[in-house]
Amino acid sequence: MSKAKAYAALNANSALVPFEIERRTPGPDDVQIQILYCGVCHSDLHTARNEWRNTLYPSVPGHEIVGRVVAVGKQVRNFKVGDLAGVGCMVDSCGNCPSCHDHEEQFCDHGFTGTYNGPLLGGENTYGGYSQSIVVKESFVLHIRHQEQDLAGVAPLLCAGITTYSPLSRWGAGPGKKVGIVGLGGLGHMGVKIAHAMGAQLVLFTTSAGKIEDGKCLGAGEVCVSTDPEQMARYAGQLDFILNTVAAPHALDPYVELLKRDGTMALVGAPAEPHPAPNVFGLILKRRRIASSLIGGIRETQEMLDFCAEHGISWRDKRTGAVRVRLRYNDRPMPEPR
The missing domain is CATH 3.90.180.10 (Medium-chain alcohol dehydrogenases, catalytic domain)
Incomplete structure (x- = not known):
């Protein structure tokens, strides 16, 4: 010892x-x-x-x-x-x-x-x-x-890297896919960088107008202030996949409505209290899914580290x-x- x-x-x-x-x-x-x-x-x-x-x-x-x-x-x-x-x-x-x-x-x-x-x-x-x-x-x-x-x-x-890399990789967030990242905190920051490197068409959703410039600098092609109903309406039914990184309880329904038919929203934030239950009709009428992801196994974590090394991704501004x-x-x- x-x-x-x-x-x-x-x-x-x-x-x-x-x-x-x-x-x-x-x-x-x-x-x-x-x-x-x-x-x-x-x-x-x-x-x-x-x-x-x-x-x-x-x-x-x-x-x-x-x-x-x-x-x-x-x-x-x-x-x-x-x-x-x-x-x-x-x-x-x-x-x-x-x-x-x-x-x-x-x-x-x-x-x-x-x-x-x-x-x-x-x-x-x-x-x-x-x-x-x-x-x-x-x-x-x-x-x-x-x-x-x-x-x-x-x-x-x-942690933040593999937590976002794993679901982005699993649900195919690559070229030809329109992907939303919800939140620009610790997880969202990495999610934007990784999804951009994977080649996705990327939309960042944030409650903070002050983060628009940050989001674009990190790789988001578009930034939507999610508290603005008009901005949110522009993306209705447009997204193949959403990575929701927010670690505080919040309504999921506004984001479910942004998914295409057969689209998936994966939750990776871990709030201390549960999210409000979503409206099931928003899911069943378009065969949408709410999924989840934890981190990744050791093999996938090494894959993520190698991917980030190849693409110059780290926490640096x-x-x-x-x-x-x-x-x-x-x-x-x-x-x-x-």
Whole structure:
């Protein structure tokens, strides 16, 4: 065992505080990673505040991890000391169920083990990337092929990237498809970039007129302010697919009406309270679907990272080159590390 400095939430109301955790000694199939960057995901906030009512305290969030390999076990074959590596939302699964055999570990019948907050269906706590280091079995470690100067912008791909890439890929958001992205937050930001790179005709829907320029800069061909009924009406029955990234309860019916016959809207936001139930007639009269998606399996996550490396996609702002990061919690700055 080794000690590592970290940031932890000790209860649902406290700010994150400096904390010390123990990491296991690497076993034969383990990779030890010195953490260089960790993204700040909305799931981290949901968990720290216990909004999903399943938090194990103390909670060390962080599942968008990029770092450098500092040790490998004797049986590790695909990583060596000095490699750049990533860890996403999962660090283990049963490996034996149909989902695991299909490389869909996120749907493991026995519940995957989260990078933080323990196994999905209950078990010992795990600690995430708001820390100095992490030890993970090789089969859940990912290769990072971006340039080293981009690493801060690569970290959010490990959750926001795969959460949007997986449904966009599954529902064929490529050339000849008209795709809507709802929301320009953490997920929507990545969804716009990835859908644009896939070649879709892209419409961004936002409640903020101030985000029109941002949306177009990121790759949206058109931007619709969704609070304006006239603007929304222009897209009625026009879209093949909608990726709805909003993580707050909201009416789904206005977006269902934008779908073509046989169109699909996939929900990837995870609100603390349910969305209002949609009007079933808006679905059945056009054979429309409301679907959902989680993250992606390890194989698909590596595919996403390689796609983003090939297309130069990261969290960086195209106009300034800056990485958009604000380390705040409950509207208070993070404390300085000790």
